[in-house]
Structure formats: structure tokens, C-alpha cells
Amino acid sequence: MEVLRIKAIDTYTIRYKMLRPNGTLEDCMFQGDHDELTFHLGAFVDKKLVSVASFYFEKHPLFEQAYQYRLRGMATLPEYQGQGHSSALLRTAFPVIKQNQCPILWCNAREKAMGYYIKVGFKATGELFTIQNIGKHILMSVNID
Numbered sequence: 001m002e003v004l005r006i007k008a009i010d011t012y013t014i015r016y017k018m019l020r021p022n023g024t025l026e027d028c029m030f031q032g033d034h035d036e037l038t039f040h041l042g043a044f045v046d047k048k049l050v051s052v053a054s055f056y057f058e059k060h061p062l063f064e065q066a067y068q069y070r071l072r073g074m075a076t077l078p079e080y081q082g083q084g085h086s087s088a089l090l091r092t093a094f095p096v097i098k099q100n101q102c103p104i105l106w107c108n109a110r111e112k113a114m115g116y117y118i119k120v121g122f123k124a125t126g127e128l129f130t131i132q133n134i135g136k137h138i139l140m141s142v143n144i145d
């Protein structure tokens with residue numbers, strides 16, 4: 001498996017299939033996808049893109065750190081799940097986030113994915129909340145040191 005920087009457009013197929021199956025292509029285009037400090041990572045197996053994640057320079061008001069990164073669009077194709085692809089993307093992202101002077105990475109985690117985030121070191125803050133058409137989420141974060 002190989003982790004590479006990819007473009008926003010490269011993430012859309014997996015985002016669509018795994019995160020917005022009842023949505024439109026536009027629903028797979030996230031705000032900030034093309035911002036200067038945004039980066040997108042992909043895991044490749046035999047040259048096939050199997051897992052994606054995107055990282056945005058964005059502050060959450062509940063966290064005090066001035067500089068923060070947000071994780072969005074993390075997904076692995078079903079037949080490749082449980083093989084360490086998403087965690088490899090995170091391991092690659094951490095030093096980049098640190099280099100950008102950000103000591104924290106946060107995400108609005110789907111309830112179903114909470115177990116995954118806990119496994120890779122995230123902690124939950126607050127209560128579950130609902131995002132329309134998608135379902136229950138919880139704010140989660142990990143310190144990067």
C-alpha cells in the first residue's frame with residue numbers, strides 16, 4: 001500500500017459511494033477543498049485508490065488552540081476496510097499538520113465510526129448531534145505532539 005497526496009477531485013468517487021450515497025456529486029464537494037492549506041491523501045493498493053481523507057485548516061470554536069486542522073471525508077472502500085488504510089492516512093497527515101503549527105486535529109465523527117476514531121487516538125467532546133440527511137455525529141479530536 002502506498003499513501004500519496006491526491007487532488008480534491010480524486011476523492012469524490014469514494015466520498016460519493018461511502019459518505020453521500022443518496023446525495024449528488026455536488027454534495028461530495030466540500031467547502032475549503034481547494035484552499036491553500038487543505039490537503040488530500042489517498043491510499044493506493046496495486047495503483048487503485050482505496051481510501052481517502054481530507055484535512056482543512058479550520059478552527060472549531062469549542063477548542064482553544066488558535067491553529068487547528070479539521071478532518072473530513074475519511075472513507076475506505078468496503079473490501080479494503082480493516083486493513084490499516086485509514087490509519088496510514090492519519091499517520092501521514094500528522095507530521096504535515098504539526099509542520100503547519102497545529103497541535104490539534106478534530107472531526108465531526110459519525111456515530112458508527114466512533115470506535116474507529118477511538119482506536120486511532122481521538123477523544124469525544126460533548127454529546128451526539130444530528131446532521132440532516134446523514135445522521136448522528138460527535139465532535140472528536142486528537143492532540144498532535
Ligand SMILES: CC(C)(COP(=O)(O)OP(=O)(O)OC[C@H]1O[C@@H](n2cnc3c(N)ncnc32)[C@H](O)[C@@H]1OP(=O)(O)O)[C@@H](O)C(=O)NCCC(=O)NCCS
Nearest residue numbers: 074075076081082083084085086087109110113115116119
Ligand atoms: C471508518 C473507516 C474510515 C475506517 O477505515 P479503515 O481503513 O477500515 O480503518 P483501519 O483499517 O485503519 O482501522 C484502524 C483500526 O480501527 C478499527 N476499526 C475500523 N473501523 C472501526 C469501527 N467502525 N469501529 C471500531 N473499530 C474500527 C480497525 O479494526 C483497526 O483496528 P486494529 O488497529 O486493532 O486492527 C471505514 O470503516 C469507512 O470507510 N467507513 C464508512 C465511512 C465512514 O463512516 N467514514 C467516517 C466518517 S466520520
